[in-house]
Every structure is written in C-alpha cells, then in structure tokens.
Amino acid sequence: MKDTCIATTMTTSSTTAETVTTANTTTTTTITDHMTPAEFDEAFTAVMPRLRLRLLALTGNPHDADDLLQETYLRLSRRARAHTLARQHQPYAYTCAAALNLLRDLWRHPSRQERCTDRLPERSWDGGFASREAETVATGLLRGLSPKEAAAVILVDIEGLTHDMAGERLGAHRGTVQRNRMRGLAKIRAALDTYEPAFAPIPGTRVGGRPTLPAPAACTTTI
Template sequence: MYRLAYRLTGNVHDAEDLTQEVFVRVFRSLSSYTPGTFEGWLHRITTNLFLDTARRKQRIRFEGLADDAAERLSGREPSPAQAWDDAHLEPDIQAALDALAPEFRAAVVLCDIEGLSYEEIAATLGVKLGTVRSRIHRGRAQLREALDHRAPRSPELPPTVSRGEEV
C-alpha cells in the first residue's frame, strides 16, 4: 500500500500521510467491508483518497490564484532488489510522473507500475473502461514527451562511399 501511495504522491512525506489516512479509513470502514478481495479494497481506498487530496489541493491553488483505485494485487512477494527498485524511481522519471494530472498519474501508476488490468483500474477509479484507456494513453504520451531526452538516439551515419572512390 505504501508503494502505491509513494507512486501516486511522488514523495515520502505525502506517501506516509496518505498511507496513514488509508489505515484510518480502513479502521473506520471495516464494519462495512463486504467479503471480497481485500487488496482491491485497499487499492480503491488509497486511490480515492489520493484523488480527493489532489482535487482539494488544486481547488485551494486555483481559488488562491483567482481571488488575490481494483480487485487484486500480485500475490507473490517481490525480491529485495525489486522492492528497492519499486520504491526508488530515478529522479527525472519521478518528476515526470509528478507533473502528470492526478487522474492520468493514477491510471498510469495502476497500469504500468502496479500491473492492474484496464478493467481493474476502471473498478478502482470508478470510471468507464474508455476513460481508463484515454487517461493511460494521454498520461503515457505526456510521460514520453517529458522523458524524450532519455530516448536512445541513432548516431549520425557517415556518408556511404561508392566502389572505386578513394576515401
């Protein structure tokens, strides 16, 4: 759960706050939990709390300017190396994720980092399948543009020399 919170928020402190809020929400809502996939329920709570927080921050920011997540998680435990990799993205990749709108970031993280299917993401976010596809497509396009500097470039090829010509 912390890993998802970290991927969504982009920093340790916000991820810790979000994780704590999730545990409080789970504790308060445990009596209303209907048997099903517990991990999916946690994903949905985590994603919804993240989106609520992001919307609240946007509303506060805009008001200031104007006026003055599924049903399953992978059942296997990650290796220590994978756990470290999962918790530490390269700074420019994390910055590119942070720059995405919260809706795009949630969809991309749930799909590409958490490995959920489009249907599971739709259930987690409470949106239609087409909306999930659109958000993932647009989020990936923005990531591709932001990370273009990391793309491999083909070196300039020397001009070809015809047979019989001297070099």
C-alpha cells in the first residue's frame, strides 16, 4: 500500500512537470511564432479590399480611407520587419482593430490630421512696417524729380490717370505730361541703381524684403 502511494505520488509529480513543460513549450512557441514580412504582405493584401470598405464606411471619404489604410499597413509592416508581429488566426479582425485605433487617435487629436488645400495661407500682418517702408522709398524717389516730373508720375503711375486727364488737371498739353513722366521714370530707374540702404544689413539678409532707399542728400525739392 505504501509503495502504491509513493508510485502514485511520483506519477502525479511527473505529470505536473510534463504539464508545466508543455505549458512552457506552448508559451515559448507562441512568443516565437511571428509573421515574416512576406507573410504579412500576403495576409494584408488578402484582407485589404474588405478593410477599405469598412474604413470608407467609417470615414465617408475615399481619400481619408486610403490614407488610413496606408497608415495601418505601414504601422503593422514595421512590426513584421522587426519580427514582433505575432501570427494571427484572424488577420482581418486584427488589421481592422489596428485601423480603428489609428482612426480613434485622429478623432481625439484633430491637430495631427494632414489638411490639404489649394489656398495659400494669408500673410501675417507686420504692423504696417512694409507699407510705411514703401511710402518712405517712394517719397525718397519722388524727391529726386522736378515738380512737373513728380506730378506726372504721381497722376499717371500712382493714381492711374491717362495722359489727357493728367494734362487737364495740370493745365498742360498731353505731350508735355508724357515727356515729363518719361524723364521722371528714367531718373527713378537710375536712382534705384545707385541708392544704398540706410544701414548695412547683415550679409545674406534683406530688410523688409527690399533695401531701404534714403532720399538724396543734395535734393531739397518738395512736391
């Protein structure tokens, strides 16, 4: 009777050890049973049409569905290449869950979404610096002209009047206005080639998008 009990105890212990060993073996097999990149590509390609239909129903936009499908593939394929993606018995359910997690993350963090637009963003307001700088440059250039030349340039090129209308306002012939304007524009072009910035900028930079043009020191004529 005693020998029978000892034998039974040893048998039970042996069975337990085998069970533990079997459990460890099973666990080890589960941990090391990973999908290769080729196997993942094959599995994902098989479920991709069905998965895209599901994502299209959720997003309501084919472009968003395609983007989400691509992001799902990239995220899972990185795991496959790193040999950390376990083999799945239900590939569609697994890929669908991964895609839904990505979509839920986008809904929670809208700022992470890429927004495509055909409109450029508006330029930010610079406090009126560019407008003031342009006025300063224009005033400096006009001071280098005679009063008649400056008047012709202002009326025709700035206010947009015709030569006839400018002549009526100035009490001069159309041809006179045209000649004064041409001489004034020629002087402005020459001044633009000779003007230097009011201060030396840092090499490789531009102030306000263009150099600041000071008025000629020798000119005292005003309009």
